[in-house]
Amino acid sequence: MTDLGDVLELENKITNHEAFGKPYKWSPRDFELGSALGRGKFGTVHVAIEKKTGYMVAIKTLFKSQLVKSKCERQVLREIEIQSHLKHPNILRLLTWFHDERRIYLVVEFAAGGELYKHLTSAPGGRFTEAKAAKYIYQVADAVEYCHQRHVIHRDIKPENILVAFNGDLKLADFGWSVHAPSERRKTMCGTLDYLPPEMIRREVYDVSVDHWCIGVLLYEFLVGKPPFESEGQDKTYARILAVEVTYPEHISEGAKDLISKLLRYQSKERLSLEAVKTHYWVQHNYEAVINKE
Numbered sequence: 001m002t003d004l005g006d007v008l009e010l011e012n013k014i015t016n017h018e019a020f021g022k023p024y025k026w027s028p029r030d031f032e033l034g035s036a037l038g039r040g041k042f043g044t045v046h047v048a049i050e051k052k053t054g055y056m057v058a059i060k061t062l063f064k065s066q067l068v069k070s071k072c073e074r075q076v077l078r079e080i081e082i083q084s085h086l087k088h089p090n091i092l093r094l095l096t097w098f099h100d101e102r103r104i105y106l107v108v109e110f111a112a113g114g115e116l117y118k119h120l121t122s123a124p125g126g127r128f129t130e131a132k133a134a135k136y137i138y139q140v141a142d143a144v145e146y147c148h149q150r151h152v153i154h155r156d157i158k159p160e161n162i163l164v165a166f167n168g169d170l171k172l173a174d175f176g177w178s179v180h181a182p183s184e185r186r187k188t189m190c191g192t193l194d195y196l197p198p199e200m201i202r203r204e205v206y207d208v209s210v211d212h213w214c215i216g217v218l219l220y221e222f223l224v225g226k227p228p229f230e231s232e233g234q235d236k237t238y239a240r241i242l243a244v245e246v247t248y249p250e251h252i253s254e255g256a257k258d259l260i261s262k263l264l265r266y267q268s269k270e271r272l273s274l275e276a277v278k279t280h281y282w283v284q285h286n287y288e289a290v291i292n293k294e
């Protein structure tokens with residue numbers, strides 16, 4: 001099935017969703033809107049409190065006119081459809097959604113720590129300790145493994161798309177680029193330049209293992225403070241990705257290097273499984289150190 005066919009099928013599902021088109025019981029009046037948490041391409045995110053329960057949430061408001069203008073309606077519908085089915089402690093929960101004439105409201109779990117990217121840039125030396133990086137990579141691998149078991153590829157894993165909960169746990173967010181992986185493998189180019197795997201640069205068909213590559217890039221960025229293939233121009237970045245040209249600063253341990261190098265494999269089939277990431281000796285050893293400290 002083509003990408004478009006896929007999206008149309010999902011759109012059809014949404015318009016047949018029991019909550020769609022009905023004067024749904026949730027409305028903005030159910031929530032006390034608080035301060036703005038940030039701005040995205042299509043609207044603003046506010047912290048809010050559900051009036052009856054006092055439950056704290058985040059509400060993302062999207063303007064329909066802007067979505068239509070940017071031809072992103074389908075992408076957003078896809079994001080809603082996919083995220084509403086994912087229930088995992090390290091995936092940002094979409095609690096409910098509703099819409100009025102002008103806006104779509106997404107009610108999501110509140111992640112009090114904000115973007116992981118900010119945590120990384122403000123950490124000493126702009127990088128995480130190996131213990132923290134191991135905990136985080138375990139949680140991301142567990143969340144992504146859960147997605148893959150449900151045939152969902154995230155395709156855009158990077159620190160900007162991960163939030164931090166009040167208790168310090170990670171919440172994978174931003175499923176705007178994610179897709180339900182059909183049996184046939186896919187060919188669309190997407191994702192962030194620094195995180196693109198070779199098969200996407202070469203515009204070849206790809207599968208869930210694109211996310212394994214991104215977890216390798218993510219771990220490198222956690223430990224070094226910048227992604228491994230970062231270069232001045234796009235062409236240079238592409239060339240370095242295709243050559244899998246990775247250099248490790250001296251402070252990176254052998255265990256971390258071993259794990260990164262087993263994820264950053266040109267051949268997608270050779271990339272370590274997510275189960276193997278979680279049980280990798282470097283992750284286990286360092287994650288235990290964090291648990292004992294907490």
Ligand SMILES: Nc1ncnc2c1ncn2[C@@H]1O[C@H](COP(=O)(O)OP(=O)(O)OP(=O)(O)O)[C@@H](O)[C@H]1O
Nearest residue numbers: 037038039040041042045058108109110111114115
């Ligand atoms: N659930 C949440 N809890 C806490 N802060 C959030 C939450 N969701 C979003 N934010 C904050 O609001 C900002 C904007 O989020 P949003 O998801 O709209 O945009 P984005 O992902 O940065 O951009 P884009 O529109 O390109 O996807 C985020 O950068 C983050 O700081």
